[in-house]
Amino acid sequence: MQMHGSLTLIFVISSVFSLSRAEERIVGGTVTQIASSPYIVSMSNNGVYYCAGTLLSMQHLITAANCVVGVPIAQILVKAGRTNLNETGRQSRRVIQSFYPKTYNAKTRFMDIGGMKLQIPFNPTQRVGFAPRCSSSLAVGTQLRVSGWGSTNEGSTTSVANLQSVSVPIVNLQNCANQYQTVMIGIPTTSLCAGNGNGDACSLDTGGPGIVNGQLCAVVSFGFGCNRPNFPGVYTNLMNAEVQRFVTNFLAL
Template sequence: NIYLIAKYSLRAVDCTAKRNMAVLTLCFIFLLHIYISVSESFAYDPSTDKEPLLSCGSRLVRSMQTSRIVGGSQVRVGEIPWMVSIQKKKGKKRIYFCGGSVLTERWIVTAAHCLVDYNLKTLIVMAGEQNVNFNEGFEQLRNVRKVVKHPFYTVEGSLNDIALLELEHPLRMGYKYRVGSICLPDQGQSFTGSCTVAGWGQTAEEENQNHGDLNAVSVPIVKDPSCNDLLPQQSQQYFICAGYPQGGKDSCQGDSGGPLFCPDPMNNAIMTLAGVVSWGVGCARPNLPGIYTRVSKYSDWIKEVIPNYSPYYKNSAPRRTTYLTLMTISISFVLVLSRNMH
């Protein structure tokens, strides 16, 4: 029996009463009410600390090892969970134009040159996205509250080519949502070896349109003269070069603002934001590596802009199991009751 409170008195309702559709319906509504109430009690609340924490730089699905960006491979939702697309609204359409990376539930980092000419009212960020042309169920659209370009950004030379976007509403993050944050490097930290660049840009220099699917490719950090030859000596401190001497793999047009991320030297499973796609000469040409804003030069500035920055975020994964369990119990209960009526 289920006891219902009605007009300050308790009365029992026999949910197994045969041939009583009204009672069965009442029981179902009551169970559904319990399900909704419990589900809402587990709703994501950034103001509480009850959820387990995840570290920045953690992939939320197992990385695919197959081996298009130029010369790269397609990735799945959650494989690069900090990746966001920056778009502008035009009527009922959304137009992708740059990439970005999640730093916290409210802050995105991208390239300043993406925002030389923008309208805050039409600027949006899309997280949890794999294809910019189709919705697949994990997308979270957020309007932008504020744009903070580096105060010393210069269009000429692209010096200090970095900007932050504050979202109007926080992102929902964790395994369930396939959205997470990327780790910031320490101020002045340097990187070596193989790193990864991702984006929705062109997959070949001669293409005239961006690619719909998110792609990624591994590229080595370049520290030889082929990088220095591209940069005036006074600007080398602002940039990182990455690419192969023979070319063939690189970021390209449309990838601007996206991440170049490298494994943490102490934990290869954790990824750190080494660079932001800035510029290059063509795409994937021999001896012409891609040029990335050196994020470690701006880590202190970023932490000054973002209040209470933390490399950890709340994970909402356990609630998905709770939802499914509650719904399964409710449906099973009703099916049993229905059979008892016949």
């Protein structure tokens, strides 16, 4: 599906990943009420939670490409307004279309960004709303607020029941890339790094929001372990020009 000439949005197809979901990468966080993060949604595949996402409108959510590729939309249920994953009586929606960039690279996680359009928009409430797009400076030291239902310690591959949040500082991208080179993992130019060993995203937080000044500025992508001081978490950078073009075109659908 060609959009605006230079950017292609691709419908979901099957794919094999070179990074395991255990590496994808909240540790060191605290329980957060959904009313303070009403934009975050959980995504389940055949009834099993597997990724998080962020509403950018009441009908459009942004997540990681690796949460989109290979997952048939008929199997996905998106849930909003829940602090606890097991809450009942809250809003749920099916997905009508899902997309990821043609330039997405599953091996390097270049352009690890995806979008899902819901069949029916969510109804806005105190517990359900969307995040504004990023317009904030993402300088080194800026605090990124990360939320999710992912594992709270490295080595675990199970989610937690209650939503967790932690704030992590953005770190120098080149220094981060140099450190990751020691374990033969590159850092894509469409990414940013955040964390210093005092908190991190972890398994099953993938696709979730990184918030600055109330705006969606990053998406959880991957990491080497969880909360390791020398290996910050890696996030897709929503201030990157190529990522911004994808998001703009996706929201126009």
